Amino acid sequence: MLKNALYLGFIKTFENLFCMQNTLEKFDRLVRELLEDESKQPVADFVPSGELYNTLDLSLNEEGVSEEAFEKALKELVFKTPRTATNAFFNQLFGGRNEKAILGDLMAVILNNSMYTYKAAGPQIGVEKVVLREVCNLIGWDDNADGTFAPGGSMTNYMSMLMARDAADNKVRYEGVSSKMTVYTSKESHYSIPKNAAFSGIGRDNVRYVPSDSEGKMLPDALAEIIQKDIADGFKPIMVNLTAGTTVLGAFDPIRSVREICDKHGMWLHVDGAYCGSVLFSDKYKHLIDGIELVDSFSFNAHKMLGTPLSCSIIVSKNKKHLHDSFSNDASYLYQTDHDEFNLGKTSLQCGRRNDALKFWTLWKSVGTKGLAKIVDHQFDLADVARDHVRNNPDYTLYSYDESISICFNYKGIPARTICTALYEQAELLVGYGAFGEDEFIRLVTINAQNEKEDITQFFEIMERFVEENEAVLLQESTHS
Numbered sequence: 342m343l344k345n346a347l348y349l350g351f352i353k354t355f356e357n358l359f360c361m362q363n364t365l366e367k368f369d370r371l372v373r374e375l376l377e378d379e380s381k382q383p384v385a386d387f388v389p390s391g392e393l394y395n396t397l398d399l400s401l402n403e404e405g406v407s408e409e410a411f412e413k414a415l416k417e418l419v420f421k422t423p424r425t426a427t428n429a430f431f432n433q434l435f436g437g438r439n440e441k442a443i444l445g446d447l448m449a450v451i452l453n454n455s456m457y458t459y460k461a462a463g464p465q466i467g468v469e470k471v472v473l474r475e476v477c478n479l480i481g482w483d484d485n486a487d488g489t490f491a492p493g494g495s496m497t498n499y500m501s502m503l504m505a506r507d508a509a510d511n512k513v514r515y516e517g518v519s520s521k522m523t524v525y526t527s528k529e530s531h532y533s534i535p536k537n538a539a540f541s542g543i544g545r546d547n548v549r550y551v552p553s554d555s556e557g558k559m560l561p562d563a564l565a566e567i568i569q570k571d572i573a574d575g576f577k578p579i580m581v582n583l584t585a586g587t588t589v590l591g592a593f594d595p596i597r598s599v600r601e602i603c604d605k606h607g608m609w610l611h612v613d614g615a616y617c618g619s620v621l622f623s624d625k626y627k628h629l630i631d632g633i634e635l636v637d638s639f640s641f642n643a644h645k646m647l648g649t650p651l652s653c654s655i656i657v658s659k660n661k662k663h664l665h666d667s668f669s670n671d672a673s674y675l676y677q678t679d680h681d682e683f684n685l686g687k688t689s690l691q692c693g694r695r696n697d698a699l700k701f702w703t704l705w706k707s708v709g710t711k712g713l714a715k716i717v718d719h720q721f722d723l724a725d726v727a728r729d730h731v732r733n734n735p736d737y738t739l740y741s742y743d744e745s746i747s748i749c750f751n752y753k754g755i756p757a758r759t760i761c762t763a764l765y766e767q768a769e770l771l772v773g774y775g776a777f778g779e780d781e782f783i784r785l786v787t788i789n790a791q792n793e794k795e796d797i798t799q800f801f802e803i804m805e806r807f808v809e810e811n812e813a814v815l816l817q818e819s820t821h822s
């Protein structure tokens with residue numbers, strides 16, 4: 342009997358191994374084919390959403406399909422998916438494919454741990470703690486500081502607002518919001534701020550939008566004035582959200598002067614560095630977040646400037662007490678062993694949590710802090726190339742400023758959305774548009790550190806040729822819209 346069971350166990354293990362090997366081979370083949378195709382065709386064929394279900398077989402049925410049909414359906418899907426790692430993707434605030442980070446993320450999938458306890462994640466807990474510790478060290482914070490990972494910058498911003506709310510009134514966690522709390526952010530900040538105000542019970546109507554200067558940076562004097570008025574009207578100002586790299590212009594709000602205002606009123610100060618907070622790693626550009634050691638919390642997305650796969654968002658808090666106050670809940674079915682230091686669920690927004698730290702660790706381990714600095718610096722170098730091109734050509738108007746990796750411009754007076762949409766539908770380039778004040782413009786983001794200067798020059802060449810070949814149509818469309 343026992344012999345039989347062992348034998349069956351052996352067969353089972355062997356079968357699993359064989360299936361996994363088979364899967365890895367398939368994966369390997371599919372990835373190779375994709376990479377080869379990407380090198381020839383950096384933009385996937387455009388599939389209009391209205392034709393999606395006729396173009397691809399996405400249907401799910403009672404019966405499974407043959408292995409052959411399965412592979413065919415998967416390959417078609419993969420090949421028609423937008424290619425975010427190529428030198429033709431400038432659409433969002435991420436891009437590229439960093440192989441060291443990818444290796445870490447693939448391992449996280451294979452290992453499939455959940456980061457709430459040491460019992461379930463073991464040494465992976467150490468990986469996360471080491472990353473967070475080093476980030477705090479770079480800021481200049483001591484052992485009192487700590488942090489965590491969350492699924493994206495919207496969520497790390499949410500965590501900051503919850504900590505600010507609870508720090509302002511520690512009864513809210515039990516009794517709900519009863520005072521008229523207000524939060525302050527610039528007009529140029531991310532849309533997650535009003536959403537988070539709704540989630541946290543503070544309310545969208547209690548978000549105050551502070552005006553920015555002509556370069557998109559929050560005006561501290563205006564902030565101070567709005568706070569004064571709110572206090573006079575019986576509101577309770579609890580936090581300021583600053584942005585390190587605004588979504589459109591890539592501007593950096595001033596930290597030091599706003600810290601003084603927050604101190605005056607006992608307010609929490611958060612810096613949303615989802616886009617460009619990673620300048621922390623660069624000696625050359627760290628000055629853009631001068632005063633970062635003075636804030637209460639700071640978040641950044643390693644999946645933006647540092648190029649790890651999505652998502653890899655970190656929040657650190659100067660005093661870890663606030664993380665515990667807002668996010669811990671005792672759960673005897675979960676926290677059964679080891680000191681709380683190693684049970685990271687106690688400072689998390691989530692219960693089960695993906696291992697997002699490993700991909701950042703594999704990258705950091707392999708290139709060092711100096712390598713991360715190089716990644717950041719290179720993006721600013723690429724931005725200089727793009728700005729020079731725009732400045733040196735009278736057909737362009739520039740709307741963004743130096744020391745930003747967002748280059749905002751218009752070309753030959755053609756509406757930005759007309760050019761961007763046509764480039765997308767013709768599968769030429771993926772680039773987006775944005776607005777500041779009255780102006781709408783194309784926003785080129787040099788966030789893919791795998792690009793070289795030639796890739797940026799090529800972007801302009803492709804766009805200029807495209808406009809030349811389609812000028813009549815583009816102008817006609819713009820008068821229609």
Ligand SMILES: *Cc1c(COP(=O)(O)O)cnc(C)c1O
Nearest residue numbers: 493494495531586588613615616
């Ligand atoms: C991208 C971004 C966010 C949101 O981050 P997600 O990871 O997409 O949720 C928040 N704030 C700013 C400034 C951003 O650029």
